[in-house]
Amino acid sequence: MSQWTVCIQDKYPAYINWETYEKIQEMLADNYATYQIKASRGMPRSGRAMLQGIVYCGACGRQLSISYKNGLSYVCSQQARQLGEPTCRHFPGQVVDEAVVDAFLQALSPVELDVYVRALATQKEQATQVAEAQEQQLKRLRYQAALAQRQYNQVDPDNRLVAAELERRWEAALRTLKEAEEEIARQPQKQPERPLLTPALRQAFNDIGRRLPQVWAAGVLSPAQKKSLLRCLVDKVVLDKPVREQVQVRIVWRGGDHTTLTLPIVVISLAEMSTAAEMKERVMALTREEKTDREIAQLLSQQGYRSPRDTQRLRPCTVAKMRREGGIRRIKSRPQRIPGYLTLSQIAQYLGVSRNWLYYRIWKGEIRVSKDAATGLYLFPDRPQTLTWFSEFRAGQRETLDFITQDIGSTR
Numbered sequence: 001m002s003q004w005t006v007c008i009q010d011k012y013p014a015y016i017n018w019e020t021y022e023k024i025q026e027m028l029a030d031n032y033a034t035y036q037i038k039a040s041r042g043m044p045r046s047g048r049a050m051l052q053g054i055v056y057c058g059a060c061g062r063q064l065s066i067s068y069k070n071g072l073s074y075v076c077s078q079q080a081r082q083l084g085e086p087t088c089r090h091f092p093g094q095v096v097d098e099a100v101v102d103a104f105l106q107a108l109s110p111v112e113l114d115v116y117v118r119a120l121a122t123q124k125e126q127a128t129q130v131a132e133a134q135e136q137q138l139k140r141l142r143y144q145a146a147l148a149q150r151q152y153n154q155v156d157p158d159n160r161l162v163a164a165e166l167e168r169r170w171e172a173a174l175r176t177l178k179e180a181e182e183e184i185a186r187q188p189q190k191q192p193e194r195p196l197l198t199p200a201l202r203q204a205f206n207d208i209g210r211r212l213p214q215v216w217a218a219g220v221l222s223p224a225q226k227k228s229l230l231r232c233l234v235d236k237v238v239l240d241k242p243v244r245e246q247v248q249v250r251i252v253w254r255g256g257d258h259t260t261l262t263l264p265i266v267v268i269s270l271a272e273m274s275t276a277a278e279m280k281e282r283v284m285a286l287t288r289e290e291k292t293d294r295e296i297a298q299l300l301s302q303q304g305y306r307s308p309r310d311t312q313r314l315r316p317c318t319v320a321k322m323r324r325e326g327g328i329r330r331i332k333s334r335p336q337r338i339p340g341y342l343t344l345s346q347i348a349q350y351l352g353v354s355r356n357w358l359y360y361r362i363w364k365g366e367i368r369v370s371k372d373a374a375t376g377l378y379l380f381p382d383r384p385q386t387l388t389w390f391s392e393f394r395a396g397q398r399e400t401l402d403f404i405t406q407d408i409g410s411t412r
Contacts, residue, residue: 044227058240341379
């Protein structure tokens with residue numbers, strides 16, 4: 001089409017009008033996957049990446065590729081493929097997909113429909129105010145021009161200087177009026193109104209907003225169908241990393257509006273976190289105030305700090321690591337001996353095994369025991385019979401130990 005010399009429309013009866021034809025051509029070009037040549041979205045396919053074809057890098061603006069190696073991820077690798085340069089960005093796909101899907105489902109909620117109706121009313125009110133202001137301006141300019149004309153007509157022709165000044169004022173008023181009328185004429189006569197929701201359509205959207213999250217999670221929709229639904233509202237998604245432990249997600253909606261989300265992500269080590277130095281200073285200061293690792297972790301978690309591999313909270317083990325790196329070592333905050341009970345460490349020391357050996361048996365269900373609510377420890381009755389049972393279990397004479405129902409079982 002770019003090479004056509006002449007195009008005469010409506011010469012012969014057409015199956016479809018020209019606007020529909022152009023729209024179909026745009027859809028075909030967009031569905032054709034040519035990622036390395038131009039940023040087309042391509043058809044939604046069966047992969048589990050929800051943002052296939054619509055996700056872009058916030059640093060270089062290129063379209064991101066999808067990688068399923070070691071989990072889903074979005075990778076900005078076009079520079080590496082085309083220019084041999086290092087990979088620009090790498091984003092965890094599962095975290096980003098969940099955030100975008102949640103925003104999409106929330107956009108279909110009944111609350112958003114109420115916002116849409118209020119926005120339409122506000123837009124209509126603003127358009128009415130602008131039209132009234134323009135009409136008032138034209139009335140004022142027309143009055144000034146008519147006044148200047150009357151003053152000019154009433155002047156004595158013999159007073160040439162006065163007549164010339166009044167004529168100049170009249171011409172200036174007419175010129176200003178003409179410019180205002182031309183400016184208003186250049187503006188669209190009527191702004192395109194956004195469609196109002198009929199009661200039936202509003203009820204349909206309400207039903208979708210309530211049912212779609214359940215249908216989405218039930219596995220009824222295929223990945224391609226989910227991607228098609230997302231593209232109905234989401235135009236594109238731009239990803240960036242302001243710091244190593246965060247991903248900034250900018251969702252550009254079909255209407256032109258956008259939503260920006262900041263998501264915490266898992267990093268490999270504490271050194272990669274931008275708040276590592278600040279967090280270490282806070283840990284050392286609280287340690288000198290004789291607070292336990294657990295207390296420090298709870299306090300700093302409330303202030304927004306977190307561990308490298310935990311996006312929700314700061315773990316006590318991370319606090320202990322920073323404390324030891326700061327040169328402060330102390331006995332464990334957990335009590336080593338509790339009257340009437342044996343701890344897991346004491347059992348492991350008696351049997352001559354590691355604590356991980358016991359933890360593994362507890363995880364497999366071979367040893368059934370519940371944690372103490374006050375200390376957070378696995379506690380066992382401090383009786384000689386308890387150590388005998390563990391010795392038999394260690395020797396393979398007992399298959400299970402149940403300290404919840406006290407059903408220890410019999411030896412083989």
